Amino acid sequence: MQALTNRAKQVDRRPMTLLERAYLPAIFKGMSITFGHMFKKAPTISYPEQTRPFSPVFRGLHILNRDEEGRENCTACGLCAVACPAEAITMEAAERKAGEENLYREEKYAAKYEINMLRCIFCGLCEEACPKDAIYLSETFAPANFQRKGFIYGKEDLLIPNPVTEPEAYAKAKGGRVTVK
């Protein structure tokens, strides 16, 4: 059979010589290798004091976005819930009342918006489906919890801080996110 490359090495099937059968030279060679490894620097990262940097497109926890005036973008259209392959998103819509123009962008908003982090697979399809640029996936992990109900994140857990009232927290939460207009 014709070999595809010329990197194949013929297996050495010669019987062991007396020196090889004594095992000892091979053992000493191995021991010198392990001894050498003792003095090399370990590539271990001491989490949580040190962390590895993530790429800016890393898919982590969800964030519900606001626009520059601090109004919530989400209109509870339900496209993210339909797009989600794990059916992790549920929402209930509500109508915007007269005095709430500074809170919500459009007449319809999400009164209840819940993501079940145990179901979510962090695929990012909700981010791609949203027409209002309202949900995106940030760079943090989902932290651990003792009970299942602690993993159902409501709207308050997901909303980004208001850029008008808390500008520093907003800037920090936005991070290095790349936005596509």
Next chain:
Amino acid sequence: MLLSIDLPLIIEKLVLIIVVVMSSLVIAMYATFAERKVAAVMQDRIGPNRAGPGGIFQPLADGLKLFFKEEIIPNFSSKFLFILGPSLAMLTAMMTSAVIPWGDTVTLFGREIHLQIADINIGILYVFGVVSMGVYGIMIGSWASNNKFSLMGGLRAASQIISYELAMGIALIALLMVTGTLSLRGMVAGQMDGIWNIIKQPLGFLIFLICVFAECNRTPFDLPEAENELIGGYHTEYSSMKLGFYLFAEYINMFISSAVMVSLFFGGYDIPFLNDGHAVEKIGQNWMAVAHIFMFLFKAFFFVFFFMWVRWTIPRFRYDQLMNLGWKVLIPLALFNMLVTGAVILGLQ
């Protein structure tokens, strides 16, 4: 008739026993920690470093964890044997420490105290006898587990230990011909300020070393407790402190075997390149004894490190390769060593 009890002697021996037992336990405890650290640096990672500064309290955390675990005793006939297994293993591990010479003599309170619990004149033979009893601990534990796989592990362990004891004994006969005494104290005294036995008996040392690896169930001979072959081997069914005893007994065995090897072949507490006789006159006997103890422990710790070094380097033997090595390679080699030693001694006379 009145029995005159030599009270100072009893107190002296009791103190020695307590000190030796406590330090063996502490050393074995930190040997578990050292094993993990040594394994880590050889594998390009850092070992446990969270419990206490640099991970110093890790063995305490392990011991506490074992205490808190649930004591499971399987539902079968002999509860007594189940508990006896690890107890025997621990007992024989500690009993061997009685004849090791830790240092020369110390003069305290007007008494000359030998730094050895029992200076019997059959020293090394006693060590052999007790180590042979150690196999009972494993056999009883595996039998009492009521489990096919534990029994297989126990059988392998027993046959391995018995096979390698033979070669060890024959290698020791050659050493006995050279030193002329079985007492460990006598052997060390014969090496003080002289030539260490390793130079007189290099092949004997090699055979003894390989057999000690087999006796302690250390890689490459750790088939009895091979995790990926027999689940846990003879300690599958054990949990909590009984398992702790088995594992601990292994480390104590390791330390004591290193100490025995140092006494037999590496001059015991002899400080190399230093004339101990002259040094005693300079700094006094008690300080010399302290220096001796440090030297002895340093050598023993080097051997414990050597055990760990070999463990994380080579894979383990298959069972038939193991028996092959013990019977067909080591025993003829040991016999050859004995004959050559005898011939050389006769020739030199």
